[in-house]
Amino acid sequence: MFEYAPAPESRDVVDIKPSYRLFIGGEWVDSRGEERHKTVNPATEEALAEIAWATEEDVDRAVGAARQAFGAWSRTPGSERAKYLFRIARIIQERSRELAVLESLDNGKPIRESRDVDLPLVAAHFFYHAGWADKLGYAGYGPDPRPLGVAGQVIPWNFPLLMLAWKIAPALACGNTVVLKPAETTPLTALLFAEICRQADLPPGVVNIVTGAGETGAALVGHPGVDKVAFTGSTEVGRLIARSVAGSGKKVTLELGGKAANIVFDDAALDQAVEGVVNGIFFNQGHVCCAGSRLLVQESIADDLLDALKRRLATLRLGDPLDKNTDIGAINSAAQLARIRRLSDLGEAEGAERWSPVCPLPERGFWFPPTIFTGVAQSHRIAREEVFGPVLSVLTFRTPAEAVEKANNTPFGLSAGVWTEKGSRILWMADRLRAGVVWANTFNRFDPASPFGGYKESGYGREGGRHGLEAYLDV
Amino acid sequence: MTIPLAGVATSNAALRNLLHGLPGVDRVGADQRAAMLGTRSIKTTAKAEGIDLAIRMVDLTTLEGADTPGKVRAMCAKAARPDPGDPSVPKVAAVCVYPDLVARAVSALGGSGVKVASVATAFPSGRSSPEVKVAETAFAVAAGADEIDMVIDRGAFLTGDYLKVFEEIAAVKEACARPGDGRDAHLKVILETGELATYDNVRRASWLAMLAGGDFVKTSTGKVQPAATLPVTLIMLEAVRDFLAATGRKVGVKPAGGIRTTKDALKMLVLVNETVGDGWLDPGWFRLGASSLLNDLLMQRQKLATGRYAGPDYFTLD
Structure with missing residues (x-):
């Protein structure tokens, strides 16, 4: 047998801090709570960094920051919002190796996949939605569709950065601001993305990232200042979310389990x-x-x-x-x-x-x-x-x-x-x-132009494509 | 896979049934798989092992109208000892020349163990009468060729005259025989995949060549583009794997044309490794038809050993 010698990608390209704070209003801020947890490399069980578990109060601050940023951001012309998204997309491409290595470290997925699938799709999602930002009047939702406000977004650990892109890119393109909670086992690429938002000079508060587990997520989706809830994860949690937001008037999209x-x-x-x-x-x-x-x-x-x-x-x-x-x-x-x-x-x-x-x-x-x-x-x-x-x-x-x-x-x-x-x-x-x-005659192929979502217990709403914009517009 | 083989070579209809009954090839999927295997990273010890294996698999080729006995003699010297300064470099598998130069190659190679292959059958177009093709084969075999690289009649194949293609291959195979001493010339069948238009046709032509008695299936003449692409080689490897399972007879594969760099060659070895495995990772069952590849392999071999690239003048041009 032709044995392949080890060919490891160098992890020197990533700089993991010993601990991370919360990203609120464009700044790194300390959590008001005491609880901190380690995120580990699942391939070695080595602790990578310590993250804060945001409390209800932290979530409230983040939603407040997003609310404050919403006015100016929603009035920013689409063509200007597009520039930010294009800039983010390009920075993602430039830093793709760093992001891919970090994703593989924190998630355990092979570098071949994070490098050849996740990262190209992440960049593609930002490029695609950047293109929509100044064309929303032609998306079929009226001549001047309005954003919803603050989106509370909770994402899973299986495609940490890609799910972030699926959530943040359309939200920003449509003029919403977001508070995003990455999964507790895979927060690192989302935290690096926060750095990228700063690098792209994105106005403070447009993107806020609060780390934590289920309680943080519950605080986020249950927060009265949130206008839109987007969740990707298990059907079990999706049910809890649907129950908690019922009657609140919040717009909801759920992308849940499958048994294809x-x-x-x-x-x-x-x-x-x-x-x-x-x-x-x-x-x-x-x-x-x-x-x-x-x-x-x-x-x-x-x-x-x-x-x-x-x-x-x-x-x-x-x-x-x-x-x-x-x-x-x-x-x-x-x-x-x-x-x-x-x-x-x-x-x-x-x-x-x-x-x-x-x-x-x-x-x-x-x-x-x-x-x-x-x-x-x-x-x-x-x-x-x-x-x-x-x-x-x-x-x-x-x-x-x-x-x-x-x-x-x-x-x-x-x-x-x-x-x-x-x-x-x-x-x-x-x-x-x-x-x-x-x-x-193919499987697991994704494209930002193609809407994705489920029937029955797999959830409701679509992400991606023209259809996906509806979830972030007041229509 | 169970495939009824009895009596297939009696009519076009029977051959058509068999060949068109093979599972199809989805182009998108085959391209994707080949591209994915192309991302394998072969480094350090694996690279050293791969380079030496690739050198041992090279069919060092010169197929030009301007070929001369002197050029062939020089190439044979290189084939037997690719790097005059480093005896640890293995010799290549074979040299590949036109029929009229076979005798020269045989005498130049002497007892070096490097085989002499000859193209035949009105290479590269294959446009001549069956009698001429058989006669040309017999001529090369008589001159001492160990291997014959024939071309199929692509025109007949594309018009669906599978029986004609089959019979020609079978006749050439017969002309490869050396009754008495048992050293029959091995027959490589060139499909010229660049002219076959579809991957389905590549699979069918591979099966047709194997059914007719070919010992090897070979992608290309090197005169038509595209030649030895990764997906085409992948499909031919799948064909020999399935043919072995169906018939018990093992057939070799030779991609040829366009394999110029060590990286290209290593990708081919990865394809073999992950499609058919160990059994084909041997010059007896897998060859690389190439002319300029060898020097790149030598250069990368030296770089691996010394950490430095030598200039092109440190590798002989033959």
């Missing part, structure tokens, strides 16, 4: 379908809300596809996220690892057959090998619950109608994939699949 079906027909391009299945569930360690966690394969090619899939999984390289040749990085936290283990053990207990390639795991850090379950039934919990890890459930079907029925038979509806060389079947399936995104 990746449907492979017998006439699919087999080698590319295998790649698509791998990319669908093992991209970002399966920490993807739209991950193709259920493989639905037509019975006539099930054995061939599974053989090919297993052969392919044996070549996946798990290890140091900063190694440029790593395909599978670390699980983001001990808690998430415990959840993946629990659901996988449950899968075995329920009678599904578990398979993983030979895959030595590092001794320190949080790791889980790429795993396939075969013989899975619709009634198994691994086929119904979101694992949010590198665990694929394989089911079979006989007819296109059965594929649709099984794919839709889930409380979620975020995404789906269809693999066939027959164009008419793609259209037939896309008409019937109840999912916000249907990928055809």
Whole structure:
């Protein structure tokens, strides 16, 4: 075997401070509370930095700063707001290596993905929305649509900087100001983004970043001064948020969990379908809300596809996220690892057959090998619950109608994939699949111009594209 | 994959059924996969190992109208000892020349262990009669060629006359035989993928060449662009992998044309490593057809060992 020597990306490009304060009104300020927590590198369990957990009072200050900035920012002409967004986008590109390394350190995702997927998409999101800022009158929401005010935004740990971009870019383009809470396990790139806002001379208070956990998030979405709540995360938390803002008049978008079906027909391009299945569930360690966690394969090619899939999984390289040749990085936290283990053990207990390639795991850090379950039934919990890890459930079907029925038979509806060389079947399936995104002969492809969002328990509202602007406009 | 092979070579219809029944290739997906493998970072010890392996896989090639016996002799000296100052550099796999220069190459290489390959069958266009193609092959084999690099009739392939392509390959394969001493010339079948238009066709042509008896499938003549791209090589590797599984017969792969740098060569090795694995990481099963690649490999090898680049005049031009 041709063994690749270690090829680690240097972490010298990032400068992590021992501790971070809150970013409010364009300044770094101390939290009024005492609580501070360490954010760790999940690949080594090494503590990276200490962060403040913002209190209700801190959140109130941040919302106040955002409110104060809103007047001037919302009156700033779109063409001027665009300049700030373009500037931020360019700085992100210039500092992309630094951001990518920091993202991999804090999140555990392979540098290949943070470098080649996350960062280019982050920059693209700011560029795209910069373009909208002076054209909102042509977006189909009236001649002069108005911003909403202060947006309270809570984002998850799976794509920390990308989710920040999805939230902040459209909000600012539409003339809103924001208070954003990154996830407690992955706050570092958001804090570096705060520096970038200063570097871009963004007016103070337009972007405020408060770090913390669930209580900080609850304080933010529950704050009466917030006009708009945007959340990406689990369905469980999404439910709590929907309940807390009900009747408050706040506009809400929720982008929640998923249990996407990746449907492979017998006439699919087999080698590319295998790649698509791998990319669908093992991209970002399966920490993807739209991950193709259920493989639905037509019975006539099930054995061939599974053989090919297993052969392919044996070549996946798990290890140091900063190694440029790593395909599978670390699980983001001990808690998430415990959840993946629990659901996988449950899968075995329920009678599904578990398979993983030979895959030595590092001794320190949080790791889980790429795993396939075969013989899975619709009634198994691994086929119904979101694992949010590198665990694929394989089911079979006989007819296109059965594929649709099984794919839709889930409380979620975020995404789906269809693999066939027959164009008419793609259209037939896309008409019937109840999912916000249907990928055809590809999977996990994102573009700022394409709206993203779910059906059913996967949430409501869309992010990206013309549709995504609606969430940040008073329409 | 279960593929019924009995009696396929009896009619165009039977061949068509088989070739068009192979799983399709999605261009976007294949390009993406090849591009992703192209990002692998091969450094330090892996690079040293890869460079030596790549040198051992080179088919050092000169295929010009202006080729002379002197030029071929010089190239053969380089093939047997790529770096006169460093005996640790391995020799290349083979030299590749036109048929009339085979005898020269054979005598120049003597017992060096470097094989002599010859293009044949009205290279590069393949536009001649079957009789001429077979005769040309027989001529090169008689002159001592160890390997024959034939071109397929792309016109026939693209019009769907698969049987004609099949029969020509089979006839050339027969002409590669050396009855008696058992040292049959190995047959490499050049698909000229730059003229096949689709990736589906690359997969079909690979299977057709393998079914007809080719020992190697080779991307290109080097006279047509694009030549040995990563996605095309990937698809051919998938084809030999699947063919082995279906028939039990192992076939080699040779990308040729446009592989100029060490980086290009290492990307090819990564493709082999992660598509078909160990079994093909050997000059017996994977070759790199190239003319200018060797000097870049030597330069990078020296840089790795000494930490410095030597000027181009420290590498021989042959």
